[in-house]
Each structure stands twice: as structure tokens, then as C-alpha cells.
Amino acid sequence: MLKISNTVELAEWEIELNAIRSQGSGGQNVNKVATAIHLRFDIKRSSLPAVYKEKLLALSDARISSDGVIVIKAQSFRTQEKNKQDALDRLKELILSAMVVQKKRRATKPTKSSQTKRMDSKSKRGNTKVLRGKVNY
Template identity: 70%
Template sequence: MLQISNTVTLADWEIEMTAIRAQGAGGQNVNKTSSAIHLRFDINRSSLPAVYKERLLALSDSRITTEGVVVIKAQAYRTQELNKQDALNRLQELIKSVTVVQKKRRPTKPTRASKTRRLEGKKKRATTKSLRGRVV
């Protein structure tokens, strides 16, 4: 069971994890042990609420395929258990990021004081540049 929030949990059958060989340097042992984890999570088949599913499918994340499957590869650690936990944490963070509602941006106007400060700075810069010219 993966706890997303107080009310939302994912069952073990919804998350498919397979052990694969890790990439990169690591000596001869990396060629023998399957310590990396390949996690697959099908959004459409899951028991997530419809709102979560819609928002996840609307994300433009490279980890989500066009079929709606989240693919996470965890190979940062040397042990399979730590990589499993890392993959589950990353899936949990991805789903939690969808639940956060973005605040509406209210456009603001610059204050009168900030406008005058900006114009004073421009005038000062203009005078210093004009004094750099050739003296006649």
C-alpha cells in the first residue's frame, strides 16, 4: 500500500516493479546484480479519483507515456530495497504535485515610487555615459 493522502491510497497490484541491471560505472558487480528498479503505474487502470487521473494525464511530464503509464527508473542506490523506496517516493511526489492547486496570478502595477526610482537611475546612467564622450 502506498499512502498518497489521508483518503487516497494505492494498492500493491496497481504498481508493477521489476528489477533490472543498473547503468553506468560500478565495476564488475554492476554486471551481475539487478539492483535498479523499473516502476510502472497505469493511471487509467488505477483506483485514483477521477480528478487526480485527469490532472496526471494533462501533465507534460516525460515520465508519463501517451498511453497514460507512469514509468520511473530508480538506480541511484546500490541496494534494490533503497531503489524500490526511492521509486515509490518519486511516484508519491508526482501524484501529490497534481493535488496542489496553483494560485491565480493577479497582475499588479508598479508603484509611483518604483517608477521614479527607475527613471532616476536611467537619468544617472545617461549622464555618466554622456560624460564619457570626447572632450571638445
């Protein structure tokens, strides 16, 4: 059972965890022991509320496939238990990040002083470049 918030929980049957061999350094241990975790979570078949599902499917995240399956590969740690916990934590973070409401951006104009500073720096840079040119005698 993975607790997302006070009201939302995911059952164990909804999350598919597979142990696979890790990539990278680690010597003979990497070739023998399946410590990495491959997590799959089907958004459409899950018991998440409809709002969560909509926002998750609307995310443009590389970890979410076109058929609505979240795939997370955890291989940072040397033990399977830590990688499993890491994968579950990352799934929870992804679900919670989808629910964060972005503030609306209010368009503002640059201040007069910032405009003059910008133009001064541009003209100063232009003068520096002119001085690099050919010298006429």
C-alpha cells in the same frame, strides 16, 4: 500497498516494478547486479479517484507518457530496496503534487519608485557604455 492520503491507497497489482541494471560508475558491481528499479503505473487502469486521474493526465510531465503511463527510473542508491522505496516515494510525490491547487495570480502594477529605479539604472548603464566609445580630441 502504497498510501497516498487518508482515503486514497494504491494496490500492489497497480504498480509494476522491474529490476534493471544501473548506469554510471560502480565498477564490476554495476555490470552484474540489477539494482535500479523501473516503475510503471497506468493512470487510466488504476483505482484512483476520477479527480486524481484527470489532474495527473493534465500534467505536462516528461515522466507521463501519451497513453497515461507514469514511468520512473530509480538508480540513485546501491541497493535494490532503497531504489524501490525511492521510486515509490517519487510516485507518491507526483500524485500529491498534481492535487495541489495553484493560487490565482492577481495582476499588479509596478510601484512608482520601482519604475524610477529601473529607468535610473538603465540610463546609468547607457552612460557607462557611451564612455567606452571612441575618444575625440
